[in-house]
Amino acid sequence: MIGSPETTLPRWVPDGARRYLAHTEAGVTIRDLARAAGCHASTVMRQIRRQELRRDDPLVDGAFSTLARTHFKKDRIVQYPDDTIQSLTDAERIHREARRVLRRLCETGAVLAVAKDMEKAVVVRETKGGDSTRTAVVDVAVAQVMALNDWICCTNSGRVSRYHITAGGRVMLSRLLAHHENRMRLQREHGTAGAQKAQLASSDHWGERDVDDPETGKRRRLRYNMAESPLTALARRKDRDGQPFLNDAMVRAGERLREDFELAQMGPRVTQNWERFLTGGGRGSFAPDSGIGVGPSAARARVAMALTFLGPGLSDVALRCCCYLDGLENAEKRMGWSARSGKIVLRIALQRLADHYGGQCERSRMIS
Structure with a gap:
């Protein structure tokens, strides 16, 4: 087509x-x-x-x-x-407005109100006294984008329709906030001009890739946001020899771990206790099929196997940067590491992760 x-x-x-x-x-x-x-x-x-x-x-x-x-x-x-x-075509504006509006809709008692034939929609939050406070205004066109993507759902349709944020909207808000945090980090590291240049290097943040589904063995299309992961910025850096700081195999390994991690969170309950893999979390007591989560068991097993292969320290930084999308500075602070040491440890972790996935059979590979 x-x-x-x-x-x-x-x-x-x-x-x-x-x-x-x-x-x-x-x-x-x-x-x-x-x-x-x-x-x-x-x-x-x-x-x-x-x-x-x-x-x-x-x-x-x-x-x-x-x-x-x-x-x-x-x-x-x-x-x-x-x-x-x-x-309806400016993705940057849509993401900026969605981040602002979805954050307001996460507040208790907040709804998005849309009246017929009006060009603007408003976010209204009910106070304890029964009064209503307007907290945000957004173009109806942007609200249409959010509704079409199931970020908000209509709970009361009429002359004035009311919308609430959905579970998918909360997930999208987390991704938008992570993207914004990474952008601010680029500005701190490279300045405004350097950050804009880095953004232009990947002006289209959304990428697509054909992958083998290990559950069915069939090919399927994976769509992901390349601007969310800290790996994107590191992959553009050069080492002392002028070579990319992260090679393609390392980036693919990190993306595969993240995809397995997201697949493992699927289902009504998304509170899988991956914190057990972090330092001091008691790795030995974790079992991927113990019933803690109800996501696909195969994806949970693959994540558990990969993190166990990395071991303490390396699994910590891989889980935080590849799966939780923490920036390197935030990961260094949480783990008590010295400044600018996280990227070296992450590079070692990704190299071991690439070795781990490279030793598996072709059918078990998620990223081709």
Whole structure:
């Protein structure tokens, strides 16, 4: 489907929404969509039906309508305001606004209120006395993006619809805050100009990669935010010989550990006690299939095996920087290390991690 209208959509549009628009606006058949996605036609059909049902949500319906006319109509640029188009394509603005609004929605009693035919939505928080306080204002176009990505959900639809933050919205907020923290760290280390240059080196923070799913043995598409991990900044640095501070094998090893870690957190309960792997945590008492979490047991076992292989110290920095996305300065402070020593230890940990994954059979590899 290279060159189809689906491929011109912004990267933040979820896969299900992409297929829904490609089917309803561009006329792509369900079988063609399933063939391109590498899945069964019934799977795509369920995704399309779910998106159709979601159009009862005013923000989701507005997002679909705007995307349809700005990316699937021949006269899309002439008839519709540039501000609306800019709001739905500027990823940097969306992330900045989402970080601000989602943080406010995490407050007790906070809701996002959207009225019909209004260009702005407001975050309102109820006080103990029964009064309401307005804590944030956001463009409806940005609120539509958040609703389409399931970061917020409608709990009361009407003349004034009310939205609450979802579990997915809380996860996204954590990722946005980690990205912002890493950006501030780049500014402290390289200055404003150096930080902007580092950001331009990876202007598109979202990357995609085909990986082998060890559970099914089939190929699937992995989408991830390259700007979140501290490995991104280190991979751009050079050592004394002018070589990259982290080679490709080290970066892939860190990304694989992170993917396994995220897969292990899937399920209704996401409080897996990985802190047991940190220094002084009693590693010997941990069992990946002990029932502490309900994530995929294979992913938990792979993370446990990798961290056990690294051992104390190395597993600490790998877990914090690759999985928890802690910056190096924060990791050094938490572990009581001297300044600028964390990157050396992390490099050793990633080298051992690459050796660990390199010795496994081809089928067990997550990153190809």
